[in-house]
Amino acid sequence: MGIKRRLQDYRLYRLVREITWTIKKYSTSNPVEKIVNLKPSGPSKGDVLLARANDAFLLKPGEPFPTTHQLFWEAYQQAMVFLDLGYAVDVVHYLNRQFVPQKDYVLFVGTLWNMERLSPLLDKNCVKLAHLVTAHPLFSYTAKLKRYLALQERRGVSLTPQKQSWDTLKAMEFADGATVLGNEFTVSTYRHTRKPLRRVPTAVPHSYPWFHEKDFERCKNHFLFLSGEGMVHKGLDLILEVFASMPQFTLTVCGPVLKEEDFVRAYHRELYETENIKLVGWVDVSSQKFQEIATECVGLLHPSCSEGCSTAVVTCMHAGLIPIVSYESSVDVSPDSGIILRKSSIEE
Template identity: 30%
Template sequence: MRKRLVDLLLSTKKSNRIAKNIYKTTFHKNLLISYNVNHFLIKNTAHTNYYESHIIAKYFSEIGYNIDVVSFDNPRNFDLTYYDVIFGFGLPLEKSFTNNKSIKRIYYATGAHVCHQNSAEIKRIQAVNRGKNTFLKPKRIIQWTWSQSSSMSDALVIIGNEWTQSTYQPYTDSPIYTLNATSLFYNSSIILNRDISVAKQHFLWFGSGGLIHKGLDLCLEFFSQHPHLHLHICGPKEDDFYKVFHDELQLANIHTHGFVQVDSDDFLHIVRQCLFTIMPSCSEGQSTSLLTTMATGLIPIASIESGKTLNTLGITIETLSLEGIEHSINTAAMLSDTELVALSHANRNEIFLNHTLETFEKQIRNIFSSIEL
């Protein structure tokens, strides 16, 4: 997901600075990246966004552009006519449409289209408020004005799959290129052995902010009715959500772990207990948290809107409802231990084959070579 970047920026020092000519080159063409300037001011190797940013910038430099970088929410007014190409999203890209100069614009989408994302989250929030007689508010609303860039840019590069792409197609006739997200768990030498007979009763919800957006409420509704199954929750605590779902969160089969670092022993301990990862999100580009847990050998039970095509890798949640969750988990329960072991290995292999920084770089180079720059 766009959500991946927003989450990261919330946990890092924001800056209105412009990182000028980051490679100190003397080319005749100039390119602005509107994404996250902190990736070029602060070293943060704990998140793949950092590496992805440098992969993108390095490619543009290799083909002859001086590179400046700003953050997508930079409110400053600066001369955008200086640039031949603008890559990214947010305020700088939106402001570029007021210039008379012909600038090549490449929209970088890390989430589903704003028109889908906003309406999808609002519908989920409404469902919870009506069911719980409360008044929770959306957590992941994106500015509607950003949709201008997704319609009027010369090309769109989207993190996600065919479903993610489909949320953009009604709003543009520009070429759309899809790109795989990368897993935060990238140590392929770590192999987790599980007691399948026990682990298949344990499910992991691993996500970031916007707990209703990512379907934690649906998981709590189901697991509160099935005490023999265990739900492990790794993610931020949203006080209003925790207040509304206080009773469910106190149940013996609901285990809250808070925010857990992927490179920690705590994370390994939790994923070793589980066999399934569950993500009933209403809107993603491609869920990094889902990919990260799949890399540890967890079998995905995920919505279509998670942005990862499962095919034979796991079980798709067809509807974002209690019935949809129940049907998916019942389907998982019908699999034999032999099938579960095979699926666990297949998911691990899938991530280390198609969702690494190496594959990200290959895809970036293939995509940009197809765009006339």
């Protein structure tokens, strides 16, 4: 189902279906501390606790649905599924550390550290389902440090590794099962739990028109790097070194590179003094600027060392770019549609 149809469904739920929405407000106006109570149109089969982003449930009348991140839509859609099934839903922000359950919930769906914190407070019969959006932290951290060590060996510099999130380290020790964003790679990092793991597709909040006027002959040597924070984790160091030695190809770099000062110092020549490499910085993927960049490039490069289905990759595929990505980017790519890098080495 397309984004337009889903947004129509969103309005349908807000304006037509008689769902009772109640927001419990604390003394603070902080939305993180608000609890959203959703009631089905008929008799309730029980209560479900959802620890996800609550932003989509706090919109004012006429306020557009947030599209800055897919987690808003995912949380909303999860709640709608449970309502459709006849369950009442309490939505607690995943960053709310003060919430204490006051009901006997039949199901708890949580992200990050919420599984570890809230599970002991729930009824023993409550089914606990973790929602995992990254590879296991131990795998991810190990893979990241290997990248930094390899960079140190190649360039003779020691960069400070980006902060590692440990929020899901013990989640599966408390959960009965999990939904996992990503493909078999991400799932494999949780196999040790010997608990049910169900893959779910990642949501992309933007769709793009097909660029009929795109000149593939002209852009066949132009490539894009797009990512969030963690340039070494995402493999930008490898890409810069490759393109610096291949002047016949051009690279456009989009992402918060300037936030990582030691990386910028280490790769100043490639970022600022190499003619075939253009540093754009962070770009809004809903903007016209991003669409123009996508039109000028033939493919996306994303040799990340660990992901839970890279949204950057899926977004660029939606924008018509051919993916050249690592296996650890956790996106299924058929051989006739792109390239999966197995080693993500400079030589490869």
